[in-house]
């Protein structure tokens with residue numbers, strides 16, 4: 045179906061569009077999950093130890109627990125002989141009494157008997173099981189790991205806001221915690237539009253292309269902690285687009301569409317969503333100029349966030365990095381939602397459009413002194429169709445709206461994206 049493309053809304057800056065997006069986004073309400081399901085989630089509530097760690101004085105060595113006074117005279121040439129009265133593997137609940145002259149064989153991690161005040165490692169003994177020869181005088185409290193020296197019951201172990209990694213999960217488990225309150229992963233629908241799209245690997249007829257945006261978006265969503273939900277690709281057909289969004293929107297926190305947002309005669313996304321209150325307009329950036337943003341209505345309430353991105357693959361990537369990634373990280377509870385930037389010196393210049401800020405897919409390299417240089421990733425420059433070349437970029441170089449030419453030797457702000 046053809047659409048009227050006459051109305052031309054005023055352009056807004058990148059900052060204005062990002063501000064509009066972030067005003068609409070908050071962290072998803074916390075849920076409680078088993079520790080094993082909390083990897084990469086953001087902790088919503090401080091975690092405190094429920095018990096001392098270690099929970100009891102225990103041995104740091106395989107050896108013998110004994111009264112230090114009994115072995116102070118021990119040397120290799122004149123060993124001390126003790127009677128072995130117990131054998132304590134890790135996990136033993138025993139607390140054998142030790143009289144002067146007695147020792148307990150003990151393994152790493154086993155509780156130290158109350159009557160012992162040091163551990164002698166087996167390397168300093170004859171490893172005897174009925175009696176044992178001690179060849180070296182032990183130091184005070186040698187090889188005892190005292191109760192509560194890691195954390196004590198009630199101590200803060202993990203702060204709210206922490207993005208949980210492997211060591212955090214281990215710390216929680218060791219501290220007696222079994223569940224964690226975390227912000228859940230947003231479920232994000234991915235919908236490509238365009239009658240020209242075919243699956244990767246399909247044979248193409250004239251005018252057809254392989255859908256790369258669906259995979260790009262799925263992977264980008266996963267990389268920033270979301271759960272991608274593939275909605276497939278729809279042809280340039282209003283009813284098909286509306287039907288698929290109506291069907292899936294209730295289970296989603298956000299939807300990302302690609303294509304169909306420009307001023308062309310078949311721009312189906314804009315045609316379907318603008319009447320529902322989704323904003324469409326140009327953002328002063330290249331690539332990524334035509335953008336749509338709002339909520340897809342579900343019932344009477346606002347449904348999932350709706351990001352309508354332009355179809356060109358480099359535009360999809362730059363739009364995701366600039367607007368969607370900060371929004372998804374906010375939903376997942378991250379406090380740091382922007383990638384760090386650095387300054388780099390241009391080695392090969394290029395042109396940038398007047399009145400639009402540019403994100404140039406670029407290669408940033410560091411010399412031996414650590415100084416960063418930047419050049420375009422593709423000889424084709426900023427073309428938003430250069431999807432295969434995009435893979436060789438490790439950065440986006442930012443060129444402000446008022447700059448039309450980037451020269452060798454200029455300093456630019458760059459964002460590393462891989």
Ligand SMILES: Nc1nc2c(c(=O)[nH]1)N[C@H]1C(S)=C(S)[C@@H](COP(=O)(O)OP(=O)(O)OC[C@H]3O[C@@H](n4cnc5c(N)ncnc54)[C@H](O)[C@@H]3O)O[C@H]1N2
Nearest residue numbers: 236238254255256257258303304305306333354355356359
């Ligand atoms: N007269 C004008 N034409 C265009 C303007 C303009 O201001 N005036 N803006 C240009 C810019 S900038 C962009 S960006 C594109 C955006 O167009 P759409 O969002 O409507 O995207 P489509 O036309 O559907 O597709 C653009 C391009 O991308 C390819 N594409 C689409 N989907 C996929 C996919 N899933 N995988 C890979 N490639 C995809 C599509 O085949 C087109 O080549 O509009 C310009 N035009």
Ligand code: MOO
Nearest residue numbers: 331332333359428
């Ligand atoms: O804005 Mo388009 O995204 O320049 O290619």
